[in-house]
Structures are given as C-alpha cells and as structure tokens.
Amino acid sequence: MDNVQITGTVVVGLGCLITIVLPILKLNGSIVELTVEMRNMRERDVTRDKRIEKHGKEIDEIRETVSDHKRELSNHETRLKTLERK
Numbered sequence: 001m002d003n004v005q006i007t008g009t010v011v012v013g014l015g016c017l018i019t020i021v022l023p024i025l026k027l028n029g030s031i032v033e034l035t036v037e038m039r040n041m042r043e044r045d046v047t048r049d050k051r052i053e054k055h056g057k058e059i060d061e062i063r064e065t066v067s068d069h070k071r072e073l074s075n076h077e078t079r080l081k082t083l084e085r086k
Helices: 003-085
Strands: none
Touching: none
C-alpha cells in the first residue's frame, strides 16, 4: 500500500466513524434531557398532588358546612310552617 491508499483508507474510516458517533452523541443528549424533564415532572407532580389533597379537604369542609346549613334551613322552615298553622 502506498501513502495515497493509506490516507484514503483513514479518511473513509474517519468518515464512517463520524457517521456512527454523531447520532449516538445526539441520542445521548436527548436521553439526558428527557431524564431531567422526567425528574422535574415528578417533582411538580408531588407539589400538585399536595395542593389537590389540600383543596379536596377544603371542598369536604365546605360540603359539610353546606349540609349543616341545609339542615338548619330545614329546621327553620319546619318551625315556620308550624307557626303558620297556629
């Protein structure tokens, strides 16, 4: 083999190596980005779950208060009807 053939072989080999390595590096970068995003999503989910749980408790308290008020209104209506009959 002479120098031209060796140089040509090295250039073709480097071209093939670059063709293979560049997509692998891009894929690795994409995987790292996705991993970071997944971690962030999990952290936001924990925060969101805590807020939803808190709001659920507040809704339950409001429903109980409304139920109590309905009962009181019903009692008042019953008393009014009783008084109107007299």
